[in-house]
Amino acid sequence: MPSPSNFTGSVWFVSLVALLASLGAQVLIGSIVPIAAFDWLDGQSRQGPIMLVAGETSFWRGDAFIRALSFGIGALLACLLARSQSWGLVAILLAISATCTVFAQFPRPASFSQLVVWGISAPISALTVGAIFKLVKGNA
Numbered sequence: 107m108p109s110p111s112n113f114t115g116s117v118w119f120v121s122l123v124a125l126l127a128s129l130g131a132q133v134l135i136g137s138i139v140p141i142a143a144f145d146w147l148d149g150q151s152r153q154g155p156i157m158l159v160a161g162e163t164s165f166w167r168g169d170a171f172i173r174a175l176s177f178g179i180g181a182l183l184a185c186l187l188a189r190s191q192s193w194g195l196v197a198i199l200l201a202i203s204a205t206c207t208v209f210a211q212f213p214r215p216a217s218f219s220q221l222v223v224w225g226i227s228a229p230i231s232a233l234t235v236g237a238i239f240k241l242v243k244g245n246a
Contacts (some may be wrong), residue, residue, distance in 0.1 A: 115189030128180030146151035185239035196236035
């Protein structure tokens with residue numbers, strides 16, 4: 107398989123691809139997965155119709171799981187496309203996910219600890235995938 111060209115394998119290009127893939131996966135997964143799919147995170151099952159009330163309904167655990175999964179997918183894609191595996195790539199992926207968290211709409215109502223868990227889900231996922239990929243591919 108031919109190696110990626112200089113532009114498409116650069117850290118900045120693959121970081122942009124990771125950002126777009128992460129945000130796209132977050133929207134796609136959030137749209138196609140039903141709310142009841144994450145009942146196991148809350149330790150409960152919903153009976154009857156689910157009524158969503160703006161400002162009163164919070165599914166922060168499911169949202170955190172979707173964010174972690176989508177930013178993990180983006181980090182994996184960036185690591186697969188990058189010419190070389192560097193800690194700089196992992197740092198950029200971490201910075202991108204943290205920046206996206208700053209500009210995201212925080213789930214409400216939620217306590218401070220719930221917001222912290224929700225907020226660090228994307229950066230931790232990107233850091234974990236990037237570090238694992240760096241350690242595996244860096245030693246290969």
